[in-house]
Amino acid sequence: MALSKDEVLKIAKLARLELSPDEVEMYSTQLSAILDYVETLNTLNVEGIEPTAHAMLVPTPFREDVVTQDQTMDKCLANAPAREGTFFKVPKIIGS
Secondary structure, three states, X not given: OOOOHXXXXXXXXXXXXXXXXXXXXXXXXXXXXXHHHHHHHHOOOOOOOOOOOOOOOOOOOOXXXXXXXXXXXXXXXXXXXXXXXXXXXXXXXXXX
C-alpha cells in the first residue's frame, strides 16, 4: 500500500512534526514498506493460535505488599540540589 505525500504530511501534522521535502519522500517510502509488510502478515494462517502478549510465558513478578516506615524529611531531601527548609527548591519557570 503506497502512501501519498499528502498522507505523509497529514500524519506528520497529527504528530506535530515539520518535515522537509526530502523527509516526506523518505517517510513515504518507509511507511509504505511497513504497511506492505503488515499486509503480508495479514495473509498468514493463524487459525487455532491463541493471541499472546509475549513469545514465551513470562510470569508476573509479584512482591509481597509490606508496610514500611516512611523516610524522614532529611533523608528525602539529602540529594536535593537545592532546598529551602523542608522543600525542594527549583528555578522559577513561569513569568521569568
